Amino acid sequence: MPQHKFILDESRLPKAWYNINADLPVPPSPVLHPQTLQPVTPDFLGVLFPMSLIMQEVSTERYIEIPEPVREIYKLWRPTPMFRAVSLERALDTPAHIYYKYEGVSPVGSHKANTSVPQAFYNKEAGTKALTTETGAGQWGSALSMACNFFGLDLEIYMVKVSYGQKPYRRIIMENFGAKVFASPSDRTNYGRSVLKDNPDSPGSLGMAISEAVEVAATSNGAKKYSLGSVLGHVLMHQTVIGIEALEQMEMAGEYPDVVIGCAGGGSNFAGFTYPFLHQNFRNGKKTRVIAAEPASCPSLTRGKYTFDYGDTAAMAPVMKMHTLGHTFIPPGIHAGGLRYHGMAASVSAMVDHGDIEARACKQLETFQAAVQFMRTEGIIPAPESAHAIRVAIDEALACKKTGEKKVIAFNLSGHGHFDMMAYEQFNQGKLTDYEYPADKVDEAMKHLPKVA
Numbered sequence: 001m002p003q004h005k006f007i008l009d010e011s012r013l014p015k016a017w018y019n020i021n022a023d024l025p026v027p028p029s030p031v032l033h034p035q036t037l038q039p040v041t042p043d044f045l046g047v048l049f050p051m052s053l054i055m056q057e058v059s060t061e062r063y064i065e066i067p068e069p070v071r072e073i074y075k076l077w078r079p080t081p082m083f084r085a086v087s088l089e090r091a092l093d094t095p096a097h098i099y100y101k102y103e104g105v106s107p108v109g110s111h112k113a114n115t116s117v118p119q120a121f122y123n124k125e126a127g128t129k130a131l132t133t134e135t136g137a138g139q140w141g142s143a144l145s146m147a148c149n150f151f152g153l154d155l156e157i158y159m160v161k162v163s164y165g166q167k168p169y170r171r172i173i174m175e176n177f178g179a180k181v182f183a184s185p186s187d188r189t190n191y192g193r194s195v196l197k198d199n200p201d202s203p204g205s206l207g208m209a210i211s212e213a214v215e216v217a218a219t220s221n222g223a224k225k226y227s228l229g230s231v232l233g234h235v236l237m238h239q240t241v242i243g244i245e246a247l248e249q250m251e252m253a254g255e256y257p258d259v260v261i262g263c264a265g266g267g268s269n270f271a272g273f274t275y276p277f278l279h280q281n282f283r284n285g286k287k288t289r290v291i292a293a294e295p296a297s298c299p300s301l302t303r304g305k306y307t308f309d310y311g312d313t314a315a316m317a318p319v320m321k322m323h324t325l326g327h328t329f330i331p332p333g334i335h336a337g338g339l340r341y342h343g344m345a346a347s348v349s350a351m352v353d354h355g356d357i358e359a360r361a362c363k364q365l366e367t368f369q370a371a372v373q374f375m376r377t378e379g380i381i382p383a384p385e386s387a388h389a390i391r392v393a394i395d396e397a398l399a400c401k402k403t404g405e406k407k408v409i410a411f412n413l414s415g416h417g418h419f420d421m422m423a424y425e426q427f428n429q430g431k432l433t434d435y436e437y438p439a440d441k442v443d444e445a446m447k448h449l450p451k452v453a
């Protein structure tokens, strides 16, 4: 009988994060100030972030040490298990071997705690009293509220209004950890009030909630800093504990992946899992294919433009070169809320553009079919976001069935779906639909890109 689980001892918890800046095949594009569209200075970023995180953003050191207090909290759930999906392989009747790294074992049920903990730590160390942030379905908000609770920081969360109404359980988790949660757009910010004036029934979006959280931090005279759960370089780097562990677990399994896959919203769990494998491609002659899976209704990598754009809807956040659908684009209300972001991390975008990373778009129904097939074989209920990676892994395994190839496929299962039961119910009742790619709305949003010289 093949081995199903590959478990690392606590002593194997990584001591450093992997920083892809050291190995990027294309030089990073400058980050621009949202008003001047000139390269940002550290003092501009310093309004929002502590200097230690800004330095991580620009560092080209290949490894950055994980502080001991962060490692200690990581040990509540890390190292996370790696499984071989033996039952899924059998159900697919594929010669491929399928592995998955499971991040749903964190206390908040997703990979996001891997960066919320260090971000709270560095802010505490810098003397920050409170953080502000946004959250969509609530995964990031719950991860940051746990971390702020551990380090004694106050936290103000702007939660996309449609999720605030539909997903009360995650809000209650945040409140249990001591955070204050507001439905966005709210009447607490100039930006929120301006949106409500034009559209009192606005369902909100991640881009709007980011604008509110940024405004609160930027106008707090230094009392509050802002924290982002994805997209930025330091966030992606914190997530590399996933891939560093996975490399060791693949070695335990006596195999090396031909294909690695992650779902991509802003790119953090994808990068966290795959960048240590890309490091092996860049430095040690490995040839693993790296695939980012995204929703067909919010397809920044497969249909977006690789250009400079704002990180948020109100054009207050820094401008970066990335694959974008336009910062004013509001994606359809798919259930994979964590993948509803107009842009993508700069390094992921640069490497997709350069051909180091492939991207695949998955429709909502085929994604839920993959989620249910996975649950019925492996037993774990995946987050709808993670199910995009499962879809691509299954498709790769089915391709192997056709060709008879015995590929090794590994994907990141970024979180569990215990709070997504309404989505599964709609799927079971045949009420879930595929959204068409909203070409008109994207075309319209593309008119509002910043005019960078």
Ligand SMILES: *Cc1c(COP(=O)(O)O)cnc(C)c1O
Pocket (backbone or CB within 6 Å): 110, 111, 112, 139, 140, 229, 230, 231, 263, 264, 265, 266, 267, 268, 269, 270, 338, 339, 383, 385, 386, 414, 415, 416
């Ligand atoms: C937030 C989230 C994502 C998407 O964010 P990334 O930064 O792209 O990883 C994916 N899966 C889960 C479970 C999430 O909570």
